[in-house]
Amino acid sequence: MIVVATTEKSSVATGAETSSKSETAYRYVLERIRSGSYGPGYRLVLSRLADELNMSVVPVREAIRRLESERLITFERNVGATVTGIDPTEYLYTMQTLALVEGYATALCAPLLAPADLARARDVNGQMRVRLADFDPRTFTELNLAFHAILFENCPNPHVLDLVQRGWNRLGALRSSTFAYVPGRAARSVAEHDALLDALAAGDDVVEIERLARRHRLATLEAYLAHAGT
Amino acid sequence: MIVVATTEKSSVATGAETSSKSETAYRYVLERIRSGSYGPGYRLVLSRLADELNMSVVPVREAIRRLESERLITFERNVGATVTGIDPTEYLYTMQTLALVEGYATALCAPLLAPADLARARDVNGQMRVRLADFDPRTFTELNLAFHAILFENCPNPHVLDLVQRGWNRLGALRSSTFAYVPGRAARSVAEHDALLDALAAGDDVVEIERLARRHRLATLEAYLAHAGT
DNA sequence: AGCGACGAAATCGTATACGATCAGTCTCGC
DNA sequence: GCGAGACTGATCGTATACGATTTCGTCGCT
Secondary structure, three states: OOOOOOOOOOOOOOOOOOOOHHHHHHHHHHHHHHHOOOOOOOEEOHHHHHHHOOOOHHHHHHHHHHHHHOOOEEEEOOOEEEEOOOOHHHHHHHHHHHHHHHHHHHHHHHHHOOHHHHHHHHHHHHHHHHHOOOOOHHHHHHHHHHHHHHHOOOOOOHHHHHHHHHHHHHHHHOOOOHHHOOOOHHHHHHHHHHHHHHHHHOOOOHHHHHHHHHHHHHHHHHHHHHHHHO | OOOOOOOOOOOOOOOOOOOOHHHHHHHHHHHHHHHOOOOOOOEEOHHHHHHHOOOOHHHHHHHHHHHHHOOOEEEEOOOEEEEOOOOHHHHHHHHHHHHHHHHHHHHHHHHHOOHHHHHHHHHHHHHHHHHOOOOOHHHHHHHHHHHHHHHOOOOOOHHHHHHHHHHHHHHHHOOOOHHHOOOOHHHHHHHHHHHHHHHHHOOOOHHHHHHHHHHHHHHHHHHHHHHHHO
């Protein structure tokens, strides 16, 4: 699992992590959603979760509401909580927004990238290229996240980075669905990564970098839309 | 008060609004923060709020945590909740992010704007110009929000609109602070509005629209940075 | 007078309890 | 046989209670 920006408060690695129970519940459910164990539509029963985690419903409730505000959970009064579904419209909203924030984040980070960082990113992209042969959406997605995570490592704006992270979490929820895979998209994605790395290495204008990075994400969306249209 | 996008679930105006207590608490505190009654650093005591609203601490807690995830409240374990402060760095993060999402939202909405909408926006901008004489930051800010709210009325991506709304809420918290006002900025802001309206009326490319709208917000940030630098 | 340690008050974190609301089912009448 | 209404079980929403932690004032010591 690759994690770029945790939403935790203390970024200091003091060791003694005093996380509250609600924090524990939050991470527990988030990880399940990210990994796909809790797929779209999965029903979350507060009391059951509370039992599972050896805590009462109050902290669980808090965690669920937090996930709700990140659009990962849909919570209906007196009905229950389910992992948010993924109709095409929501997919479009999410991908558009992600394209926006990823593009900007890439541009913000571009001037801060050392050659060594670019080399690591190239290496990851190389691994992706190798995996094109025996394609597995899950590992491919992980590598894709790793690739962009390298570019965002020194992001000077944590708010933007947080939005990127939320978008990724949201996509994680629908990773294993039919939306995730469009034939031929993976190979083009690898090629676009190379183009982006070339532009970064050449020290291109940040406007151009942002355009490239945004289009990279939008291309996936458009590929899906075209695929769904046929 | 101008509200563009409520975060409510039911956008249907069925009339019978069955809002939970936690929802009530959320709106109560949010409105206080937006309006400036609860300024940066204001201390929120859960039990006191609960008394004020005739409810127990549990729903209040929920509301506070929700506001925390929107960066409006800072909540520290066993210490308490305070309205999030506004150091220059946070201001930069917020304004950068807002420039990003406002710019994109403007571009998304541009093709959907009718001449009548532009006329209304011009009217609001006219009111702003009039108020330049006897400048009042509070009403000026409200008019500014109204101006952009008109442009965003038919926004096709609610996620982006939500991010804009969150940014505005966050700025509301620091409206009455020294950060909000930089001499001469208001007049330039009105001029930029006109330029943006001209571009919209001319049917300019969405890329250009986005660039203009983004720069409009960034200009405020840069004016502040320059002002603070002296 | 300044500084450190102790104690009490305030506040948060969570458990438990109970009322409210909804979905599904079962029965009764047509 | 089929539909309407009531009932039951499940689940959520909130109140209350209590333990844990921090903060702040006070007292004693140097």
